[in-house]
Amino acid sequence: MTITLKLETLTAEAFAPFGDVIEASDTVQHFTINEGNTERYHDLAKIEPGQDGQAIVSIFRGQPRSLPFTVEMMERHPKGSQAFIPQSGQPYLVIVAPAGPTPKAAELRLFLARGDQGVNYATGVWHHPLMALNQVADFIVIDRKGPGDNCDVIQLEEKAIIAELETTTA
Template identity: 60%
Template sequence: MSNGVYSIAVEPLTAAAFAPFGDVIEASNAARHFSINGGNTERYHDLANIEVDAGARPIISIFRGQPRALPLTLTMLERHPHGSQAFMPLQGRPYLVAVAPAGEHVALSDIRVFLARGDQGVNYSAGTWHHPLLALDGVSDFLVVDRAGEGPNCDEMDLPLPVLITL
């Protein structure tokens, strides 16, 4: 921390590093996969745990994110307490993922920032704190799977200090 700003290093996105926050969605050899459609298609199966509470349903949307410039300062996080939220990039561009563990309070030292490759998606577990979409390198579309249902499902929290992200 210097000059009232907390700095966080960016780390590569891996399934093991991201496990406390949810799932990494990728067609890797670590995923269960098998041939279908007469051998013309490889299915990478059951890559994320989609969560929705009672009375809700999963939906699919496309989010179009404007590119963020680095260095980037974060001042808030959000969470969805009643369902998971998955993002899969559609243009193959890298993006940033800023997360913190579920809970009522977040310490700045608990925030982690990952650089996701353009072929990796993420699925935030219900209640996981995260920053809204952080597209890089151009306007980027993401396929999003999340919850539709009654009542609010987005809590926001201001961070006690700005968080600076540089690559």
């Protein structure tokens, strides 16, 4: 059997079980700095490099995915968080499942992120690799460098499909 994923709008509340939404919004703490020239949107994500790790910054360049798309695998980073901040201004897809044992297809959540929203996957949260849409897209990625294996990859027993990009609210 194949599960069809329903697309949800990415909001901080809906994404909270999986990590943080990184965005400049009136709903987050913000204040003026630099003699009134800059608005600082403060403390948007908890970066967790884990024991003996350090936070590093990379750029990931994602190739666009075509729909319909079959989700066959997921990954997680058991030793640290992983943040994705889009640089191309393009929407992208986020597929997640709760931290813990291998997820079932029915546990997957699908979010549409705007081109000005980043996500920070909390330590151990299952997620699909980068899902750029429409065109090649660059992302600043903040994640962990350090000893030990920090990427678990699993194949789903049941597949999930992304058929279309019509959003629903959760």
